[in-house]
Amino acid sequence: MSIVTPITKLLNIRVPIVQGGMQWVGVPRLAAAVSEAGGLGILTGLTQPTPEALRQAIRETRKLTSKPFGVNITLLPTINPPDYAGYSRAAVEEGVKIFETAGNNPGPLIKYFKENGCIVIHKCTTIRHAKSSERLGVDILSIDGFECAGHPGEDDIGGLYLLARAAQELKVPYIASGGIADPRGFVAALALGASGVNMGTRFMCTVESPIHQNIKDKIVASTERDTVHIFRTMRNTARVFKNKVSMEVVRIEGRPGGAKFEDIRELVAGSRGRQVYELGDPDYGIWSAGITVGLINDIPTCEELFKRFEKGAQMIVSGLTSCVNIQDEPSRAKL
Amino acid sequence: MSIVTPITKLLNIRVPIVQGGMQWVGVPRLAAAVSEAGGLGILTGLTQPTPEALRQAIRETRKLTSKPFGVNITLLPTINPPDYAGYSRAAVEEGVKIFETAGNNPGPLIKYFKENGCIVIHKCTTIRHAKSSERLGVDILSIDGFECAGHPGEDDIGGLYLLARAAQELKVPYIASGGIADPRGFVAALALGASGVNMGTRFMCTVESPIHQNIKDKIVASTERDTVHIFRTMRNTARVFKNKVSMEVVRIEGRPGGAKFEDIRELVAGSRGRQVYELGDPDYGIWSAGITVGLINDIPTCEELFKRFEKGAQMIVSGLTSCVNIQDEPSRAKL
Numbered sequence: 001m002s003i004v005t006p007i008t009k010l011l012n013i014r015v016p017i018v019q020g021g022m023q024w025v026g027v028p029r030l031a032a033a034v035s036e037a038g039g040l041g042i043l044t045g046l047t048q049p050t051p052e053a054l055r056q057a058i059r060e061t062r063k064l065t066s067k068p069f070g071v072n073i074t075l076l077p078t079i080n081p082p083d084y085a086g087y088s089r090a091a092v093e094e095g096v097k098i099f100e101t102a103g104n105n106p107g108p109l110i111k112y113f114k115e116n117g118c119i120v121i122h123k124c125t126t127i128r129h130a131k132s133s134e135r136l137g138v139d140i141l142s143i144d145g146f147e148c149a150g151h152p153g154e155d156d157i158g159g160l161y162l163l164a165r166a167a168q169e170l171k172v173p174y175i176a177s178g179g180i181a182d183p184r185g186f187v188a189a190l191a192l193g194a195s196g197v198n199m200g201t202r203f204m205c206t207v208e209s210p211i212h213q214n215i216k217d218k219i220v221a222s223t224e225r226d227t228v229h230i231f232r233t234m235r236n237t238a239r240v241f242k243n244k245v246s247m248e249v250v251r252i253e254g255r256p257g258g259a260k261f262e263d264i265r266e267l268v269a270g271s272r273g274r275q276v277y278e279l280g281d282p283d284y285g286i287w288s289a290g291i292t293v294g295l296i297n298d299i300p301t302c303e304e305l306f307k308r309f310e311k312g313a314q315m316i317v318s319g320l321t322s323c324v325n326i327q328d329e330p331s332r333a334k335l
Numbered sequence: 336m337s338i339v340t341p342i343t344k345l346l347n348i349r350v351p352i353v354q355g356g357m358q359w360v361g362v363p364r365l366a367a368a369v370s371e372a373g374g375l376g377i378l379t380g381l382t383q384p385t386p387e388a389l390r391q392a393i394r395e396t397r398k399l400t401s402k403p404f405g406v407n408i409t410l411l412p413t414i415n416p417p418d419y420a421g422y423s424r425a426a427v428e429e430g431v432k433i434f435e436t437a438g439n440n441p442g443p444l445i446k447y448f449k450e451n452g453c454i455v456i457h458k459c460t461t462i463r464h465a466k467s468s469e470r471l472g473v474d475i476l477s478i479d480g481f482e483c484a485g486h487p488g489e490d491d492i493g494g495l496y497l498l499a500r501a502a503q504e505l506k507v508p509y510i511a512s513g514g515i516a517d518p519r520g521f522v523a524a525l526a527l528g529a530s531g532v533n534m535g536t537r538f539m540c541t542v543e544s545p546i547h548q549n550i551k552d553k554i555v556a557s558t559e560r561d562t563v564h565i566f567r568t569m570r571n572t573a574r575v576f577k578n579k580v581s582m583e584v585v586r587i588e589g590r591p592g593g594a595k596f597e598d599i600r601e602l603v604a605g606s607r608g609r610q611v612y613e614l615g616d617p618d619y620g621i622w623s624a625g626i627t628v629g630l631i632n633d634i635p636t637c638e639e640l641f642k643r644f645e646k647g648a649q650m651i652v653s654g655l656t657s658c659v660n661i662q663d664e665p666s667r668a669k670l
Contacts (some may be wrong), residue, residue, distance in 0.1 A: 003656050003659050147495060147496050160513075160624045161520075182499055184499045187655065189525040190526075190659070191519055193457070224490070297500055313659045320522065324338050324648045325336050325338070
């Protein structure tokens, strides 16, 4: 079977589920598994140490799947910015046709991808940013609610509202990011006007995810109370797993007079987060996790997960038709 | 048409939409209009100055509708608690059969209503509270997400996640509260396993709502950025409209060393909030408002609103059946 929405046609995929572009997690094996299962796998550009390494990762992914996949380029607020242009050029030259962009000031990046005939999915946490991205020519918006892992913005607006608002305002198709990890959230997102969903945390906890088994087990054992916001006082809020390191960051941020980035730099180093995934100690550093850790109870293969979502979506929509009488053939809402 | 779910049967209503129990707003005219339109109207018990006045309000409502309606009793953290038992007895003696309870330590109240053969809907903001309410024998849970007006609890969990989690955990039917103001949110809630929705802010902005026209116009003109949390530092967080008074409360709470309730008592007085609704000055005091102020663009009658929800639900479910193929008749998900 298939689930047909505007984005399945645009992206040439069978099921409108996009894998989030997760740092250290979006590697060829996972991206290929998601694409093979029927969704859109995403290689995280900056997970590769250099543009040349990204070229190799793209080639490696192609060996694992002939289906479409994308590359994520996230523009981070950082002192020494990575070579975004170099990563982007490498991916375009390798023939990648789908990009996910996120972060600050994406205009030049979006322009480059569009000039090269690529499809751009851009992630936003507010309607006003989504509308300005529309004007930049993005093809698909990824509307990221308060529940998400990583950066939710500073407005704290949950997906249930934000997606319904997007339906009122947006012209291009949008996918729902943040807070979704099961077929109920998937169908709810479609009802809210989304053309599909983006999932990160759920894919972290699959067989093909490259992170250490201990961390997958930790996600299974966690609840929605096991994430916390850091960097809030710096207006660069990020939702991460609640552990010794993140709670120490929160403590330092809460000191009278607040904290400067220098005060926590050591604690939040990306290399320590990477070590969490490699060594399997959930307390070693900062790692992103969405509220959906509380919905996740197992570690399926991507193929099993997609089958579950497809069957679940069928069952839920069938249940909806039995409670909401649609026999008098009303006009159909745009989805 | 009708929309059939476990709660429409239990409550003997045509459409599974329950009006929230709003202080100063849940008066006979509004409750009767909601019930007449096909939902469950709710009289707010403590809006009446005495149990005897609640008796009169119940009789007044009966003159306006022969359909079922309920009474809300919210247990507030307060220095001089109202005569909860008196209000409850008055309503039971007047023959009310449906109660909505909310707040702290609802056990004795729920026991009293159940002993008197009433149906109890209890509002919770967490799964763990919902599960303990189940053990107290409530018939329906109202699962209230972070988006809601008034008290969201301290966990900050949006409805998109919380409702999907409820589907995993709860045995009794539940309705979705917080963040819902249009047919998309309604169908999304059903997809997330809810048997209906509770709406407060949306009903504030109807023709039959008793609040001043200026305040209704203010809601229409507002966005999701026009609410704010007060009492956060006192761990009794409440989402209210962002105005001069609430921002002053936030400022005082944020002072070095924090604030005591005494420091803000004058600002947050309920009498001032009541005056907002009566006189129409949105800056006069504290008044509750959900994030859905940003979804609300008009002031319909309750009947118009229900027609919109019924037609919208039909269209959205019809749209879902056209994108998710259900022709091979899978089993149906419980809703």
